Amino acid sequence: xxxxxxxxxxxxxxxxxxxxxxxxxxxxxxxxxxxxxxxxxxxxxxxxxxxxxxxxxxxxxxxxxxxxxxxxxxxxxxxxxxxxxxxxxxxxxxxxxxxxxxxxxxxxxxxxxxxxxxxxxxxxxxxxxxxxxxxxxxxxxxxxxxxxxxxxxxxxxxxxxxxxxxxxxxxxxxxxxxxxxxxxxxxxxxxxxxxxxxxxxxxxxxxxxxxxxxxxxxxxxxxxxxxxxxxxxxxxxxxxxxxxxxxxxxxxxxxxxxxxxxxxxxxxxxxxxxxxxxxxxxxxxxxxxx
Numbered sequence: 589x590x591x592x593x594x595x596x597x598x599x600x601x602x603x604x605x606x607x608x609x610x611x612x613x614x615x616x617x618x619x620x621x622x623x624x625x626x627x628x629x630x631x632x633x634x635x636x637x638x639x640x641x642x643x644x645x646x647x648x649x650x651x652x653x654x655x656x657x658x659x660x661x662x663x664x665x666x667x668x669x670x671x672x673x674x675x676x677x678x679x680x681x682x683x684x685x686x687x688x689x690x691x692x693x694x695x696x697x698x699x700x701x702x703x704x705x706x707x708x709x710x711x712x713x714x715x716x717x718x719x720x721x722x723x724x725x726x727x728x729x730x731x732x733x734x735x736x737x738x739x740x741x742x743x744x745x746x747x748x749x750x751x752x753x754x755x756x757x758x759x760x761x762x763x764x765x766x767x768x769x770x771x772x773x774x775x776x777x778x779x780x781x782x783x784x785x786x787x788x789x790x791x792x793x794x795x796x797x798x799x800x801x802x803x804x805x806x807x808x809x810x811x812x813x814x815x816x817x818x819x820x821x822x823x824x825x826x827x828x829x830x831x832x833x834x835x836x837x838x839x840x841x842x843x844x845x846x847x848x849x850x851x852x853x854x855x856x857x858x859x860x861x862x863x864x865x866x867x868x869x870x871x872x873x874x875x876x877x878x
Contacts, residue, residue: 624677631684632667639691646698649705656694663687746789746835746865748842751781751873753800753861755854756845771877774854779829779844779861781871787837794835797864798844800828803857808846820864827864 639660664687670680754767755774768774779798797818800808808828809816817824829844848854854877862872 621674625671625674628667628671628677628680628684632664632671632687635684635688635691636664639694642691642695642698646702649698649701652701653694653697656690656697660687660690660694663690745868746786746794746870747784748781748863748871749784751779751861751863751871753777753779753859753873753875755859755875755877769875769877771854771856774877775848777846777859777861777875779846779863779873781842781863781873783833783835783840783842783870785837785839789835789837791836792834793832795866796831796833796842796844797825797827798829798846799825799862799864800846801860801862803855803859818864818866820867820869825864 643657663683667680667683667687670683754777755769755771756765756776756778757768757773758764758775759766765778777800779800783794783796795818802808807826809826810828812826817826818830819825829846831842831844833840833842856877858874858876860872860874863870
C-alpha cells in the first residue's frame with residue numbers, strides 16, 4: 589500500500605500534468621495579451637485616422653486650434669508608448685476614451701468656427717455688396733453734383749454784351765469826345781459794354797480787366813510788374829485797364845478808357861479789347877484804324 593503511494597512514476601506524471609497546464613495558461617494569456625494590444629492599437633489607429641480626415645476636411649480652420657491639436661497629438665503619442673510597453677489594458681482603454689472625447693470636442697469647435705466663418709462670410713458679402721452699391725450711388729451723386737456745379741457756375745458767370753472799342757479824339761478844349769477811325773487823330777481808346785443781369789451770382793464789387801492789344805499783338809500796359817497782372821484759368825495775364833464796379837445782379841453799363849501817353853501815336857491796323865473778371869473771360873471787340 590505504502591509502496592504504491594510513493595511510486596515515483598506517479599509523482600512524475602503529476603508534475604508533467606501541472607507543467608502542461610501552466611504552459612497552456614501561459615499560451616492563453618499571451619494570446620489574450622496580443623489580442624488586447626492589437627485591439628488597443630486598432631482603436632488608436634481608427635481614432636487618429638478619423639481625426640486626420642477631419643483636419644483635412646476643414647483645411648485652414650485647423651490653424652485656429654493649434655493648442656488643441658497639440659494636446660491631442662501628445663495624448664496619442666503617450667497612448668502609443670503605453671501600447672508598445674504592453675501597459676495595463678484598462679488604463680490604455682481609459683486614455684483611448686479620453687482621446688476620443690478630445691477628438692469629438694475638436695470637431696465641435698471646428699463646426700463652431702466653420703459656422704461663424706460662414707456667417708461672417710455672408711455678412712462680409714452683404715457689406716461688400718452694400719459698399720459697392722453705396723459707391724455706385726456716391727459716384728452717381730458726384731456726377732450729378734459735378735454737373736449741377738458746372739451748371740451753377742455757368743449760370744452764375746457774368747457776361748458782357750454790346751461791347752465796343754473806339755478811337756477817341758477830344759474837341760472843345762478836351763471837353764467833348766469825338767469818335768475817329770483815323771489813327772493819327774486818336775488820343776484815347778474807349779471801351780464800352782454792358783455787364784449782364786444775373787440773379788444767381790453773388791452781388792458785390794467786381795474787378796474787371798481789359799487787355800488792349802495793338803496791331804502787332806502787343807498788349808498795352810502801364811508796367812511789367814506783378815501789379816499789372818491778374819490770374820485767369822491758372823494763367824498770369826497782363827492787363828491794360830482795371831476797374832472795380834459795384835454789382836447788384838442787374839445789368840450795368842461800364843466804360844473804360846486808355847489814354848495814349850505823351851508822344852505816342854496810334855498806328856493803322858486792328859486793335860482788340862478782351863474783357864475778363866477774376867474768374868472768366870466775358871467777351872471782346874475790335875476796331876480797325878486807318
